[in-house]
Structure formats: C-alpha cells, structure tokens
Amino acid sequence: MVAKDVRERLAIIIPLTLAFFFAWSFRLFGFRDAVLAVLSGDAPTTTTSPPTSSLNPFGEAAFIQQAMAVEFPAPIDYGPIQEVCSRTPFREGLVFTCEGQHGGIGMLRNQMLKCIRYAIHGGGAIVIPSMAVRNKNDLKDIETATEMPLDYLLERATFKKHLAAGCPQMRVFDRVEDVPFYSQRHGVPLQLLGDQFEPNHPRTGLEHPRDWRRNFDAWLQKQSVHPEKQKPVHIQMEQSFLEYPVRDDGDAFVHEFGKILSFRNDTRELAAKVLYALRTRFELPIDPTVAISPNSYYGAHLRLESDAIWAWPPEQWRFSRMKDQFEEQFRHLEETGLSTVFVASGNQTVVHLFATYLRQRIASDLTARVRHVDVVTKYDLLSESDLQRLSAMTFDQQALVDFLVMFKASAFMGVAFSSFPWNVALRRHELSKYSAYANEGSDLLRDEYSVIMGMAADYPYVDSFVTSIWP
Incomplete structure (x- = not known):
C-alpha cells in the first residue's frame, strides 16, 4: 500500500514540477503569454506560417490597405473648419468658380484651397474646381486651354464629403449650370483676383485677409449687382500667385483645411x-x-x-x-x-x-x-x-x-x-x-x-x- 501511495504521489508531483519549471523558464525568456495560453486552453488549434522577416509582419494586401489609409499625419478634424465657416454669413444667389488652375500638384492643390477659402470669405456656393492640364510635350507649358475636372488628380467624392461636413453652410455643385436659376443670372461672370483689394501687399501675403469680405461686398455694389436666389451672381476667381497668409486662421485650421483634398x-x-x-x-x-x-x-x-x-x-x-x-x-x-x-x-x-x-x-x-x-x-x-x-x-x-x-x-x-x-x-x-x-x-x-x-x-x-x- 505504501509503495502504491508513493507511486500515485509521484505521478502528480513530477508533472506539476515539470510544468512549474517550464513555465518559469518560458517566463524568463519572454514567452509567458504563450505558456499561459497553452495552459488555459486558449492556444489556436491550427498553425500558420510565420512572416518571412521580423521586419515584415504584414501581408502585402493588408499592408497596402493600411498604407493607403494614412494620407495625412492624422484623420481630418472638422472642428477648426466649422469654426472658420461659422464666422461668415452665407447667402443664396452667389457662386464662385475656380476654373483653369494651373501648375504642378503642389501649386494646383494650393490654388484650389485658396479659391475655396475666398469663397468662404464671400459666403457663397462653390463649383468643384477644375484645372488646366500640362502640355505633355513641353513641361513648362502649364497654362493650356485643355481643362480637366478635379478627378484628374483628386478624389471628387471625398472632397464633397469633407467640405459638406466641414462647412455645411456652403453649397457644392458639380457644374455651374446646376446652380438654381443659373440661366437667369446677372449678366456674364465677374472676374476677380484674390489680391485685387490689396494689390500692394508685401511678399508674405495679404495684410488684412479678414477685411476681404467687406471689400468684396463693396466691390459687388460697384458692379451694380446684388446676389438673389432667383438671380444669382457668378464670381470667376482668376489665378493669382501665393498671396493668402494661411496662418491667419490659426494653426488648427492650417492643419485641417488641406485634408479636404485627397489624392486619387x-x-x-x-x-x-x-x-x-x-x-x-x-x-x-x-x-x-x-x-x-x-x-x-x-x-x-x-x-x-x-x-x-x-x-x-x-x-x-x-x-x-x-x-x-x-x-x-x-x-x-x-x-x-x-x-x-x-x-x-x-x-x-x-x-x-x-x-x-x-x-x-x-x-x-x-x-x-x-x-x-x-x-x-x-x-x-x-x-x-x-x-x-x-x-x-x-x-x-x-x-x-x-x-x-x-x-x-x-x-x-x-x-x-x-x-x-x-x-x-x-x-x-x-x-x-x-x-x-x-x-x-x-x-x-x-x-x-x-x-x-x-x-x-x-x-x-x-x-x-x-x-x-x-x-
């Protein structure tokens, strides 16, 4: 009976001792979680091939999907854009267009953002910007007559989504002809340069960007036009150089505003x-x-x-x-x-x-x-x-x-x-x-x-x- 009792005790003690030894050994070598998973029965019942490199833990498809999603340092925060838009009263019957923007992607993108910023100042609707395509046979010929839609370089649906959420007061149209009562508009489109009201501004840009709305309204009065829903006014923004001081609206707005435009x-x-x-x-x-x-x-x-x-x-x-x-x-x-x-x-x-x-x-x-x-x-x-x-x-x-x-x-x-x-x-x-x-x-x-x-x-x-x- 004594021998049998000893054998039964050893049958219990030896496995427990071995389990204790291996658990602490694995813990010392950084494998505690794996051991606990096995002991608790949570370990997977099937195995998968390890990655080919410790530097390459992602599969190609997952990598591409995740990399595509990181286009900016952080996802867009609509708050700063909404705050800026709330400062300006919007009105019906006024629409801005940004045709013929030209340059490389850096300049094109900035010209579009600037045109939208002026439209926010003016309190009008915006037609989705378009651009002049570069002459493929002469890289320096960027002011061609060939007009391309936003989709040529940027995502149209994303732009509309972001602008609608960031500036809900602003209406966005695919074409100027989509503006209600556009066929009954005031005469021909009125052409306007962004720095027209401060032609002698310093190289660093407009000195009084927040006076732009007041100057714009005074200019409209001189044109003898008054925006009305059933008689809209079309403002055609011409391309001026880098003249808008982007930090005037604060760093938060600066970080977020450009995110309304996403690459194809x-x-x-x-x-x-x-x-x-x-x-x-x-x-x-x-x-x-x-x-x-x-x-x-x-x-x-x-x-x-x-x-x-x-x-x-x-x-x-x-x-x-x-x-x-x-x-x-x-x-x-x-x-x-x-x-x-x-x-x-x-x-x-x-x-x-x-x-x-x-x-x-x-x-x-x-x-x-x-x-x-x-x-x-x-x-x-x-x-x-x-x-x-x-x-x-x-x-x-x-x-x-x-x-x-x-x-x-x-x-x-x-x-x-x-x-x-x-x-x-x-x-x-x-x-x-x-x-x-x-x-x-x-x-x-x-x-x-x-x-x-x-x-x-x-x-x-x-x-x-x-x-x-x-x-």
Whole structure:
C-alpha cells in the first residue's frame, strides 16, 4: 500500500514540477503569454506560417490597405473648419468658380484651397474646381486651354464629403449650370483676383485677409449687382500667385483645411505598393499604420527638370545648379545615416547622375558616415503590371505617387523654389515637436523630419512659399 501511495504521489508531483519549471523558464525568456495560453486552453488549434522577416509582419494586401489609409499625419478634424465657416454669413444667389488652375500638384492643390477659402470669405456656393492640364510635350507649358475636372488628380467624392461636413453652410455643385436659376443670372461672370483689394501687399501675403469680405461686398455694389436666389451672381476667381497668409486662421485650421483634398485612390495604391517593395527588398522597418517610420529610408526631391531650369535659372538661383543641389542632399543624408534613398524627379537622367554623385562622394570621403547607398525610384520598385498602370498616367498624375512616398520617408529634403517639397515638408511638420519651421539649423525649414535646403539669401524670392502654402 505504501509503495502504491508513493507511486500515485509521484505521478502528480513530477508533472506539476515539470510544468512549474517550464513555465518559469518560458517566463524568463519572454514567452509567458504563450505558456499561459497553452495552459488555459486558449492556444489556436491550427498553425500558420510565420512572416518571412521580423521586419515584415504584414501581408502585402493588408499592408497596402493600411498604407493607403494614412494620407495625412492624422484623420481630418472638422472642428477648426466649422469654426472658420461659422464666422461668415452665407447667402443664396452667389457662386464662385475656380476654373483653369494651373501648375504642378503642389501649386494646383494650393490654388484650389485658396479659391475655396475666398469663397468662404464671400459666403457663397462653390463649383468643384477644375484645372488646366500640362502640355505633355513641353513641361513648362502649364497654362493650356485643355481643362480637366478635379478627378484628374483628386478624389471628387471625398472632397464633397469633407467640405459638406466641414462647412455645411456652403453649397457644392458639380457644374455651374446646376446652380438654381443659373440661366437667369446677372449678366456674364465677374472676374476677380484674390489680391485685387490689396494689390500692394508685401511678399508674405495679404495684410488684412479678414477685411476681404467687406471689400468684396463693396466691390459687388460697384458692379451694380446684388446676389438673389432667383438671380444669382457668378464670381470667376482668376489665378493669382501665393498671396493668402494661411496662418491667419490659426494653426488648427492650417492643419485641417488641406485634408479636404485627397489624392486619387489609384495613385495612393501605387504609392503603397512602392512602400511595400521598399520594405521587402531592403528589409526596412516601414509601418503602414503610421505617417512616418523612423530609420527606414531617405526621401530626396530633385528639382532639375527643364521647366525648373527655365523658371529658376542657375545663374540667379544657387540650388538650380546641379552640384549645389546634390551636395546639400548628400550632407543631409550623411546626418541621417540612412542608406536607402528614394528619389523623386521628373528627369531620370538626373536621378542616375545623383546616384553616381553620392557613390563618388562616399568613396572620396573616408570619414563618411554612410558607406553604401541604394538609390531607387518608383520605376525600380513597381511590378511590370503596375509600371504599365503608371506609364499610362501623365507627368503630374505620376507625381502624386512620389508625393505620398516622400511624405512617409524617415527624412526628407527639397528645394525652396518648388511648391512640391513645401507641401510635403509642411504636412510632415504637423508631427514636429517644434512650432516654428527652423529650429535645428539655419535652413528655411528644418525640423526632425524634413529640410528645405538653404537660407533666404540663397533664393531671390521665396517668402510666399513660407507663408502661403497649406499643408
């Protein structure tokens, strides 16, 4: 009986001792949760293959879906837009249109936002903006007579949804002919420049933007027109340069207003695929659920296309000189220690020259922090079928892909005479711990995420880029 009792006790003690030993061993090695799951019966009964890399925990489809959803540092907050709209009394019988907006995506986007802001000041309805398409055979010819709808670059449904929620007092029409009683309007459309009431404003923009409504109403009276529901007035906003001081409405509005415009879904998908290829090819810690992933890749925007050299001649603009622009990019790349470089440029020859320049500089500088670089573009990272989709797009449509990839770079640098890098850097600045633009150096904009290279002395005229672009 004694022997039997001992055997029964050992049958209980030994398994418990082993379980206790393994549980504490697993706990010490960080596997406590797994052990508890097994002991509690909550462990899955089937197994799945582990990810191919610890840096790649997402499947491709899930990665792309999540990356597409992160277009801004944070989802839109309608509150600041609603507050601004509530300051202005709206009226029936007044409609603003924004036809013929021209430029690259950075300028086009800002021109549309500015036109909408004037329409809010005026208290009228808005027709969904349209744009002039660039001449594909001459990049500097941006003021063509070929008009394209908003859908050419941006999401129409998203725009209507955001504006309706952010500014419910403002009516939005697809076409000006959809305005009630438009056929009975006051004569021909009245053309108006945004800075018409302050023609001698400083380079930093309008000095009295909140007087715009009063000046506008006085101007309407001089035209001998009075907006009425059954006799509407059509205001055609012409394109003026960067003259609206965007920060006049406060930082909260600045961060949210630009979010009413969203890039085309197909370009966001292609950008997400570029990010996925960057992560898998170079094993980079890119998290699709966040705006910026640290320690992954460097974004270099090179503005050396033919239209840039024509508009900003190298003899006057330091950073229109290829070597100067390349050298500034190299110095910033050195500061970051990153070795994967994603380049955005409309000239692939420039990209190849830049890659050669980086490798030569690294080879000639034995103290260089970075000893090897991989220089890639969207053309190097997309599959053949996606490249065909990209090739079917125009110059400006393709630029949307670069914009979105640049937005998520660990570090970014561009020049000050292009609205593209300003749009990217200002959007990223929302995440910065700094409120001002130049806290870590003397560049026009330098924070922990982005640099707009050079000082004001390096550029004959860039004041308006600093003060008049919505992120």
